[in-house]
Amino acid sequence: MLEIKNLYAQVGNNLILKGINLNIKDGEVVILMGPNGGGKTTLLHTIMGMPKYKIIDGQILFNEIDITNLSPDERAKLGIGIMFQKPPYIRGVNLKELASIIPGHKDNKVIEENAEAIDMKDYLEREVNFGFSGGELKRSEVFQLLCQDPKLILLDEPESGVDIENISLIGKNLNKLLGKEEKIKNRVKSGIIVTHTGYILDYINANKGFILIDGKIVCEGTPNDILEEVRKYGYRRCQQCK
């Protein structure tokens, strides 16, 4: 699904990603942990092709296509979707309007069903993300992803700031989005989930975990091993592997 080779990327004048190598197979879901400012959001935005993130070196392949120089909309059309950690708002455009022009599911019925599923029905007529609470923003993002239905889903802290009930709702919907309801051998969708707490793992089974520190992947393991390491020792011991 995704192959990242020796990726260097900068934001502004700061080199943030320093030689990332990462492979994600079809149907695989991985978690990405790491201290604040380590470069997790930068990695997801670079995969998405956000213009502020400049690739200095390396390559990104998506389903064997070199997407290193593609714009975000071209990548989205190929099947990459992202849930932003800090989404902006858009005045005068309501959520329903946006949902109906996101390439993917256009039809009204699907939009209503998706909104129902993530409890966003009452927000369809509201301006996109405007005045939304922290948890509402997360649901708005999941709703938009449900409408887009990408193959590779980049989730930047889907559970932070979300109450317990809504974590469960978001978890269930992300499971659906990741195709976890399919039979195991039919699963083709992949995901990268950035998490600080691992709470989302109560709802989503992940295959692997990585730790990203100072722009480098310093550790790889099973999601539980990674989570346990971080819970017990923080990133102290990982720092030594830099």
Add this chain to the structure above:
Amino acid sequence: MQIDLSRKYKDLAKRAVNKKAAYGIDIDLKMYEDAAEVGNYKGLDTLPTEIKEAALLAGVDVTEKNRSGTYMQIDHSVIYNKIMASYENKIEIISVNDALEKFPEMEKYWWQAVNVDQDKYTANAELKPMHGYFIRVLPGMKIDKPIQSCLMLQENAKVQNVHNIIILEEGAEAQIITGCAIPPKVKEGLHIGISEFYIKKGAKLTFTMIHNWAEDFHVRPRSAAIVEEDATFINNYVLLKPVKSIQMFPSANLIGKNAKAQFNSILYGKEDSHIDVGSKVILTGENTAGQAVSRAIVDDNATIYARGTLIGKNDTVKAHLDCRGILASKDAVMYAIPELVADKSTHAKLSHEAAIGPIGEEEIEYLMARGLSKDEAVTLITQGFMDTKILGLPEMLENSLKEMINRTRDDTM
């Protein structure tokens, strides 16, 4: 009656013929000849194609299917007015000249909301009157389909002075869509339009004016509304085409308890347009409320002044002004000028927000990450900015306005 009225106001007008307006470019009225008379038409569908097309761009439904009544004037001739059968005993639509002859009560409405000697334009309208419409919605009548009016100028270098009187009797409700337009071959001229609105107790009017002029047209509307107890006045203004200059500062005086007014303007400044558009809400009565929203995109060499004034004259009033602009060209200029006046009203709540800035990169990129092309993203954000939803228009008209905004944007940006 008409003679008495005109003598009184003509005297006042004569004294104001050289009085410059408070805002806007000054126009030498001698430059403009009087427009000629033209004939009558049987139906809107029999109009010459070029006129029909211009009317369409100003929101006129030439099939009349979705309208309750129509008034149409070209130059200074009333060429058509009609009330659809099922609305016959609910609304009156006639030339204002006929109304002056027919209704003695016109005395209570003629130059009562707007001052005849406000400036040379009001004076000129009185001294060289050229019709205008009289629209009255009878007491308690709720008109489901919009009433439409269309004022057009056909000949070059001509002036059109119209004086309109709009009355919503007690408990009446209606929507009026008025388009001002010119066929493509007409390049220059001057339009002066006086509009006086009387919204009586419990009545509600949504008045939408869509302007579609030409590069060398000067436009000087002068309008004011008097809004009584529990009544609502919504005034929408849409300008999407280039114009030489337009200056107006319509006002609503909320004299009755609980009266409400809302002004919405959507302005697209193109080419060398000089646009000076304000709105004023005077909150006189107890518990009155007002809102003035303006959205402007300034492109090419255009200049836009977006003004807004809220005057609180009562302790229990509340009003908000919201003025936003996007500068789409390095040669464009925008002034956002909000003004709040608390006039001996210590508890009046008046507020404003004004902002000028570009379309946010972050929003464009956000939409691109959802799969919209850059152009689609900018279109959607622009549409949202020029928020036609706030106008509360019939869906068809709203959609055609959206399309016009997109086309206007595509032309240059």
